[in-house]
Amino acid sequence: MTVTASSTPGGAPGSASAPAASKNGSGAGPLAGKTVVIDPGHNPNNFRHTQEINEPVDIGTNKKECDTTGTDTNDGYTEAEFTLDVSHRIRAILEKQGAKVVFTHDGDRTFGPCVDERARIGNQAKADAVVSVHADGADEGQRGFHVILPAKVKGGAADTAPIVGPSRELGVRIAGKFVQDTGMNASNYVGDGTALDTRSDLGGLNLSKVPKVFIECGNMRDSRDSALLKSAEWHQKAAQGIADGIMAFLGG
Template sequence: MPYDSESPSPARRRLRGNLVIATAALVPTCLAGWLVWQAMGGSGGQDDKPPRVLPLPSASVAVPPSGNAKLPTVTVTATPSPSASPRPARPTGPLAGRVVVIDPGHNPGNFKHPTEINRQVDIGTNKKECDTTGTATRDGYTEAAFTLDVAHRLRALLEKQGATVSYTQDGERAFGPCVDERARIGNTAKADAVVSVHADGAPEGDRGFHVILPALVKAGKADTAAIVGPSRELGVRIAGKFVAATGTAASNYVGDGTGLDVRKDLGGLNLSTVPKVFIECGNMQDSRDAGLLKSAQWRQKAAQGLADGIGSFLLK
């Protein structure tokens, strides 16, 4: 029901015209603020993606004279305030300026693409499959799901310290990438450290983690001479911090109790030109290790151990 059913007087028409002008002036500013709020994630954005700042609109509202009143035409332009479109903040923290690439082993979609992942690629010493499906626990928790989960936790921890972090894959690809491409991703990023996250598929009774280091290889496209030393240091630091964070013992079946293993048959290591290691966080086929790997609380500890090891290496 209308508040006032009588015809408005000239004085009221002038008052109403002034209110229209004032309201028009507020609309562009409110709209601009809403768009920035939306772009910065006000409606629920993804935490792990940088905000996309939308351009602010430039709105002009012209109000014509009404009746006999001689009202001027008013043009209102929305002008962003200094805080409306902030510049992206530079990372701060002890790892600011350092680049880390996390390589989550395998891919959830690999099993659907046997032809593609079985394609042979050159790893320097020989040729090998593009990628594999990875292993799984006896009740079906896959290595690919495990590696992505730990990778997400690890990225969050490193970014809190200011590091620039990227993945070789985040489950967004149909399969892969192939092992040679995984190496290229780290090389292209000029990473200060690359860590490939895995879990093993050894027999029941084989327990514990181990870190795989690159061997000295010079064959074909592979030349690890420059990275063997720093990669070993990265691996040693990760092994020590992993024990401290998780309480997990070093492997009882690889590395003679050191938690370290050196290999020359992994394309991801052979073709790397930046410090890189693999970590087998545990054995998915052992019932006790599987219980740890399936625990979200333990996976957070694993990510913390990896972050501590990487941070120790980068701050040395």
């Protein structure tokens, strides 16, 4: 999720196309009647619109930039490409279980959406769960995944008190299933080994009225993590882990 100076998207060696999504909201399966919003972090086109994404938006407690470009691997595979591919795979899994899956965007916008709109999409969908998919951009040797939970904040349009508890439950479920399905260890640099980090500075969490978490699936700037993050096979494992955590939270 960290911003980098890179501006040229690269391709992931050996990446396969994301599987086609099944019929949205099929009405059959253990998640029938449930709505899940998947928020693919950043946008592949953001780097072309730095002025627009740097415009501040109100996140309740203060103002923050609309969005960021995201990070990338040392050979140019971008976080935005990664998050879209994994999000497509999550959608296919959840729709097979009967869930209605809504995306905040599908790479079809010139930039964004801004963080306040991303929260608003989940709120308007009356989502049972929202997951924002990311990858981190930390130093070499800093490895593993972590799930970001909303802190209790109140100010302006932000009031997370009603969602702090269920969001934590969602995050715990996802963290447990992600370890199980991917074999990825909890972050060795965030969360003190718990794979959980609570933050009050993210507009997408501050403005949410429904249970929501972010997941940083690994560190794109660590050579060992990045090898996984560029692997289509590992993308599927990551998607399964996230989807399994959502299903566990929703009782599916």
